[in-house]
Amino acid sequence: xxxxxxxxxxxxxxxxxxxxxxxxxxxxxxxxxxxxxxxxxxxxxxxxxxxxxxxxxxxxxxxxxxxxxxxxxxxxxxxxxxxxxxxxxxxxxxxxxxxxxxxxxxxxxxxxxxxxxxxxxxxxxxxxxxxxxxxxxxxxxxxxxxxxxxxxxxxxxxxxxxxxxxxxxxxxxxxxxxxxxxxxxxxxxxxxxxxxxx
Ligand SMILES: [Zn+2]
Numbered sequence: 001x002x003x004x005x006x007x008x009x010x011x012x013x014x015x016x017x018x019x020x021x022x023x024x025x026x027x028x029x030x031x032x033x034x035x036x037x038x039x040x041x042x043x044x045x046x047x048x049x050x051x052x053x054x055x056x057x058x059x060x061x062x063x064x065x066x067x068x069x070x071x072x073x074x075x076x077x078x079x080x081x082x083x084x085x086x087x088x089x090x091x092x093x094x095x096x097x098x099x100x101x102x103x104x105x106x107x108x109x110x111x112x113x114x115x116x117x118x119x120x121x122x123x124x125x126x127x128x129x130x131x132x133x134x135x136x137x138x139x140x141x142x143x144x145x146x147x148x149x150x151x152x153x154x155x156x157x158x159x160x161x162x163x164x165x166x167x168x169x170x171x172x173x174x175x176x177x178x179x180x181x182x183x184x185x186x187x188x189x190x191x192x193x194x195x196x197x198x
Contacts, residue, residue, distance in 0.1 A: 004091060006083040007066055007075060012043065017062055024057035029105050030129055030167030033062070037077075037107045037177035040064040041184060047139060047177030050077035050106040052085035052099065052123065060102060061085035078106050078114040082121040098122040100159065107177065108135050109164065112144030115154075122158050127166040129174045138178040140185065 016039055017032055024032075029051055037049040046065030053059050061084045066075040082099065089096050104123040106114075108130045118126060132143045154160040168174050 005087055007063065007070065007080040009061075009063060009084070010040075010043065010066075012039065013062060013064065017059070020059035020062070022058065024053075024059070026057060026103075026105070026127060027167050029053060029057055029059075030107070030127065031173065033105055033107050034129070034167070034173040034177065036062065036064060038180060041177050041180045044189075045069065046077075047181040048077040048107055049177075050081040050104065052081050053103050053105065055101065055103065055124075061088055074113060076111060076114050078104065078110050079117050082117055082123075086121065100124050103127065105166075107174065108132075109143065110146070111141075112146050115146045115150055118160060119154060119158060122160060124159065125161045125163060127163045129165065129167050130178070131165065134171075134175065135178060138175055139182050 013036060016036055033049040033051060037047050040049060041047050046067055048065040049062070050064075051059050051062040061081050063077060063080045063084060065077045066080055067073060082104065085102070086096060086099060099121045100123065102123050103125045104118065105127045106129065109128045109132045110118055110126065111132075130138075132146070135141055135143060151160075151162045154162065
């Protein structure tokens, strides 16, 4: 685990994701995130993963939903990734005022909290896989009211482009983490006391 980061980086993520210094195809990045999100469920976490990359697909930070292990309702995958990435860039000698030369990948459409942080951190693009409707249909999560004008305004006022349903394909790999999480919940194998709808 690196020091000086807001959130921990679970050791198994590096083992699963290989070298972060190589350029990658964007579809490969999302396919990796689907596998990481599933692995996070197996490790007792939430079914989400995200990555912040350079424009050529090199990974700056890749992380997962850490709500339960961190006792932190804000520790969603996108938020964890954005907060850590900016610090990692500074540690590497490239402090940035925002993340506008980088791309954010997420296994799900950002919730209301993550959308707010995306506005602040300002990645150039957001590649999101599973829709809010399918997240809520396949898991107990409530993603919150992200207004219809949010993403158009993010584009026009912040230069943030949203690419929806990215790497969704047949949907099997994308939905597998959510279904596994819901099953683990029903079997009492995961603690989602911070994740339930209210
Ligand atoms: Zn979120």
